[in-house]
Amino acid sequence: MGLAERRKALGYSQEKLAELLGVDRTTVGRWESGRTKPQPPQRRGLAIALEVTLAELDALLTQPRASQETTGHQSSDHRGAGDPDEMIRREFLRILTVSGALTALPLEEAEALADGVRRGAPADFARMNSHLWQVYQLARSKGSVHPVVRDQLSTLNEALADTRGNSRPLLNAAADLFQLAGEVAFDANRYSDAAASYSLAASVSKDALAFDPWACALVRHAYVDVYEHRYEQAAQILGAAARLARRGDRSLATRHWVAAVQAEAYAGMGDLASCERALDEAERVLELGTESTNGGWLRFDGTRLAEERGARYVQLGRLDLAEETLKQALAQTALASGQSYRRRGAVLADLAAVGAKRRDPEQVVAYGREAVRLAQASSSGYVARRLQALCDEFSALSRDRRVAELGAEIAALSTP
Template identity: 85%
Template sequence: MGLAERRKTLGYSQEKLAGLLGVDRTTVGRWESGRIEPQPPQRRGLAIALEVSLQDLDALLTELRATGQQSSDHPSAGDPDEMIRREFLRILTVSGALTALPVDGAEALTDGVLRGMPADFERMNSHLWQVYQLARSKGSVYPVIRDQLTTLNEALAVSRGSSRLLLSAAADLFQMAGEVAFDGNRYTDAAASYSLAASVSKDAGAYDLWACALVRHAYVDMSEQRYRQAAQMLGAAERLAGRGDSDLSTRHWVASVQAEAYAGLGDLTACERALDQAEKVRDLTADSTNGGWLRFDGTRLAEERGARYVQLGRLDLAEATLKTALAQTALASGQSYRRRGAVLTSLAAIGAKRRDPDQVLAYGREAVSLARASASGYVARRLQALCDEFGPLSRDHRVAELGAEIATLSTP
């Protein structure tokens, strides 16, 4: 029996199943045809909706793969994101050849084509990061990012002397595209965007930008609990940041994310050492961030430290730290839904570890509301991981209802 047959057996239309899972009807159709697979955070909700175990769901997906149909890791030739990446790589190859040509030859090839101004791209990118940061739904920013990448491709195709500045602008945009994909739990697209950002940053000689691309790539590894691989990636980022601008906060952000990897490895000493290094960001000037691809200013360190203590099982240290962070992320202060949702989920996780259903419900319900309001796949993924902590609490009907709500959250 395939996915479609199981859905029909339960009397669901594609529209009904899509509504239960918070995805588009076409997504269900693509699952059933084998063109894409549900992401790991989506599988739990799909298994619940189809009334099968995760093992049975995996068997159904394996059967679809065996038919030879296309997987989501291999986009079709018409996939717009893949086309942008291919065109970008083609332009890098051509522009490299142009720089090797005599001036007259290069000008002949680019005659009549408008040249892009690097400063304009830098200003536009800075504006896009501000829009991204304020947007409740991060995916809403992506069409603008795509348009900007297309325009930048055209400029790179004809650039010569200013290519390094344009490459930096491109690396910046690919990091932003990766952030949108990561927030939507599209890990393959996120990793591809971060890898491209790192490669282009290298060509631009932009060490801080390069290090930040590696940090973001490490988050993909950690989202799949590959902490050792993340630690290796962050070690490389640390070395790159050491060659960058000492007035920027890059190396302190690297340390903050290293703390998460060390917590995942169960190393409290290394985790706290990294957090202490991250705290030194407070010694820098107000110009240590750019509000775009580098935004680490230490304001989130309380919630980061609290979340790390939860990872390590040090609930005594975690709760007080997280409550301080929660006050700092009050919605009245204009902080992001995603950030507050993450803190609430960590506090709910403490309740789950203590077998305290009231604490789980108090914080978990608010986090669910924020995940719905923001359509954040990141918060939804954190909440779905919380369900794994419920254990015996799942016998409490209120906690079971919360788990059912979490299972229907959208993880696009």
């Protein structure tokens, strides 16, 4: 079986496959004819779309056509079938395809077939998603939620495939779940997977005309650029998120969360004035009622404002403002439950960074070692990543034995 045959077996046209991969239809045609081969960044997406492993894709691309016609590909049930990452990616693509088809159905035709959905299945999905978000927030190891999210995606895929009526409730549930899957991937430092999840969440939210989850998906996507220090690109995405949030529910905290992340992008660009304006806008979330969040894709309630502001001052080099604010945040995380491992570890890393910038090895070691302990206890790639960024500040203190030992402990942390 060749590349074209595999595509047809899955029901894709060249146009649809090109759309999924973000390339032109003629590019797919050139791959199938053997005139060109996909570039490394395109290979993984093509393998996911065709539901094969990378090794199987290589076989499809390199075998002579006659051999392709007679040999067939090795079943993914035998190679990589136990890989939860590969399985969850496939569910993403299936749901995106199905949801796109659902939204194209004539409403009159669809409503007649919607009895099952109207009897409560979407509400069941919403309740399960809410439960999964709570489990994620309370889990010390965020990756432990991954298999459950995968199973929920599979179940949701089946429901979407069977639905021909008002699909918006299920699309909303899919957008919610994609954002959670992205959070799990982001915490494990799988940036590409996280970005793909957030993109899918935005696409499905757009189909459902759900402006608040759409904006939140873009905010999470911008985080990927922020943590890879692409601040200008992040600011562009966040600008789009802000416009969507203005079209959403004014009783929700969406626009204030957008502002909080914009502050981080502005700090990365060295713009103190814009950063503080964004932080002030973020703090207006405190004026909203208790129904401003949903505990799922929207959780910004202002409880983390002190640590956010402190981290921004560290970015901007305002160490006096940073230390005072971060110590307030540290006291708050000591009282928090569930998610305090990740939050407290991040604040400790920022306080250690203040010490490094001041060339104070005592402060670096005191806060840094506690952050390492929390990173080890929680298996959090997020905290480990913050600590590894801290090591970039150690150059002026490299001769201090305690700092060198801390650097070795940080280097030994696992970042999946």
